[in-house]
Amino acid sequence: MSAIPLLKISRLTKSFGTNQVLKSVDLEVTAGEVVTVIGPSGGGKTTLLRCVNFLEAYDGGSIKIDGREVGYTDNAGGKKRGEVDLAAMRAETGMVFQSFNLFPHLNAEQNVMLGLRQVRKKPHKEALEIARHWLDRVGLSHKTGSLPSELSGGQQQRVGIARAVAMDPKILLLDEITSALDPELVNEVLDVVRQLASDGMTMLIVTHEIAFARDASHRIVFVADGSVSAQGKPDELMAEVANNERLRSFLSRFSATAH
Amino acid sequence: MGELIDAVVYAMPFLMGGLGTTLLVSLITVVLSLVTGVVLGVALIYGPQPVRWVIRLLTDCIRGIPILVLIFAVYYGLPPLGLNLSSFWAAVFALSLFKTAQVIEYVRGAVSSIPRGQMEAAKSIGLIFPQRLRYVIFPQATRRFLPPWVNGVTDAVKGSALVSLLGVVDLMQAINQVIGRTYEPMPLYLLGAVMYFVINYSLSSLSRVLERRYAYIKE
Numbered sequence: 478m479s480a481i482p483l484l485k486i487s488r489l490t491k492s493f494g495t496n497q498v499l500k501s502v503d504l505e506v507t508a509g510e511v512v513t514v515i516g517p518s519g520g521g522k523t524t525l526l527r528c529v530n531f532l533e534a535y536d537g538g539s540i541k542i543d544g545r546e547v548g549y550t551d552n553a554g555g556k557k558r559g560e561v562d563l564a565a566m567r568a569e570t571g572m573v574f575q576s577f578n579l580f581p582h583l584n585a586e587q588n589v590m591l592g593l594r595q596v597r598k599k600p601h602k603e604a605l606e607i608a609r610h611w612l613d614r615v616g617l618s619h620k621t622g623s624l625p626s627e628l629s630g631g632q633q634q635r636v637g638i639a640r641a642v643a644m645d646p647k648i649l650l651l652d653e654i655t656s657a658l659d660p661e662l663v664n665e666v667l668d669v670v671r672q673l674a675s676d677g678m679t680m681l682i683v684t685h686e687i688a689f690a691r692d693a694s695h696r697i698v699f700v701a702d703g704s705v706s707a708q709g710k711p712d713e714l715m716a717e718v719a720n721n722e723r724l725r726s727f728l729s730r731f732s733a734t735a736h
Numbered sequence: 737m738g739e740l741i742d743a744v745v746y747a748m749p750f751l752m753g754g755l756g757t758t759l760l761v762s763l764i765t766v767v768l769s770l771v772t773g774v775v776l777g778v779a780l781i782y783g784p785q786p787v788r789w790v791i792r793l794l795t796d797c798i799r800g801i802p803i804l805v806l807i808f809a810v811y812y813g814l815p816p817l818g819l820n821l822s823s824f825w826a827a828v829f830a831l832s833l834f835k836t837a838q839v840i841e842y843v844r845g846a847v848s849s850i851p852r853g854q855m856e857a858a859k860s861i862g863l864i865f866p867q868r869l870r871y872v873i874f875p876q877a878t879r880r881f882l883p884p885w886v887n888g889v890t891d892a893v894k895g896s897a898l899v900s901l902l903g904v905v906d907l908m909q910a911i912n913q914v915i916g917r918t919y920e921p922m923p924l925y926l927l928g929a930v931m932y933f934v935i936n937y938s939l940s941s942l943s944r945v946l947e948r949r950y951a952y953i954k955e
């Protein structure tokens with residue numbers, strides 16, 4: 478993994494009023510890499526992810542995707558990109574939300590097709606084919622015509638994943654995508670993510686599923702108190718526990734599931 | 737009974753003319769207020785702070801003035817400002833102002849009831865602002881917007897009777913004129929009431945159809 482990073486975050490800072498949530502985050506993700514972010518609640522994981530597709534404007538440092546600064550034409554806090562430019566950048570970063578955020582007035586197929594039609598400007602027939610292909614890939618070929626309200630949480634989240642990957646993004650951002658699900662529905666969603674990982678999709682994943690982070694990711698990043706406190710390959714990170722007090726106390730809560 | 741029918745037959749052509757004016761005033765008011773109300777309502781939610789303040793001030797002022805006063809204020813207030821409107825247009829303008837303030841409020845309520853995640857999901861697939869409104873926000877907001885708005889339309893039809901105060905011959909004024917000639921108020925007021933009722937009953941039936949049509953959208 479020594480290639481040029483697809484995503485390069487350096488000295489990223491972000492405050493909400495007087496509350497500095499990100500205090501200089503450095504993080505790189507190379508193409509094809511699966512990186513999971515773990516860490517205590519309130520540590521800034523969601524904020525970090527939201528900065529990457531500029532749902533949150535950051536204050537300092539830099540986020541570059543393929544060498545282009547995200548959100549700003551030049552540097553953080555400077556001139557923001559125009560609406561069209563910003564939208565085009567966001568189309569390159571897929572996002573899957575904790576609360577699914579499917580469009581409730583559109584069925585599964587239409588949810589996936591909207592971006593393909595209006596952003597990618599695909600003809601109807603082609604958009605429909607791509608949508609069906611991805612719904613099939615997430616195991617929902619029998620639910621293409623269902624409204625979100627007619628789907629289980631796990632099914633809704635799989636539509637959410639299909640909607641994001643159908644856009645063919647350079648990187649996929651997943652923020653605790655299973656934490657709103659009943660326990661028995663978690664695995665059907667994680668299996669889809671594992672599939673994507675083995676297909677080489679670049680992903681930045683925030684999760685509380687430590688076991689999943691260990692077996693599915695190339696690298697785990699431990700974010701606490703607004704910065705990266707430790708990172709490494711899963712087994713490297715687990716070895717860090719000895720000399721990182723915060724990591725140790727964070728992981729001890731998962732000790733029942735972590736081995 | 738025969739006299740009653742005679743009175744109605746005599747009055748009908750006048751009332752039809754008045755009814756036409758009432759419908760025209762209502763239609764223009766409703767369309768104007770819908771277009772400007774939606775634009776300003778969206779600006780009130782998503783616009784820059786100064787724009788929001790101006791719109792807030794405007795709607796608060798309009799809603800604080802009785803519509804009767806608003807009509808006279810427009811009719812007598814605009815000519816000194818160099819704007820000479822006929823009584824018809826002055827009345828329509830005043831009613832539209834009043835209605836616009838309502839529509840802005842309905843739009844604000846309907847749009848802000850949509851969870852924030854919808855806008856974020858729409859952003860994250862790369863839709864630009866007008867696309868987010870058109871394909872994601874408006875279809876969902878419509879469900880909440882329609883019931884109060886259709887109610888507001890029936891109010892507009894009833895409220896249009898106020899244009900008679902400026903001498904515009906709408907249904908109300910036509911009824912008064914006929915009564916002035918025949919001295920038979922009761923059958924004519926009854927007839928007028930029936931006409932207003934028929935229009936508004938059709939509108940509220942339409943609103944129930946629309947509500948059912950949008951009922952499938954659940955969060």
Ligand SMILES: Nc1ncnc2c1ncn2[C@@H]1O[C@H](COP(=O)(O)OP(=O)(O)OP(=O)(O)O)[C@@H](O)[C@H]1O
Pocket residue numbers: 493496498516517518519520521522523524525
């Ligand atoms: N829109 C906002 N306005 C103000 N403060 C915010 C906002 N979003 C997040 N915060 C604050 O930023 C801090 C970090 O929040 P964030 O959601 O990024 O943490 P997290 O690591 O994702 O936590 P969790 O594991 O609970 O999801 C918290 O203190 C939170 O209260």
Ligand SMILES: [Mg+2]
Pocket residue numbers: 522523524653
């Ligand atoms: Mg979070």
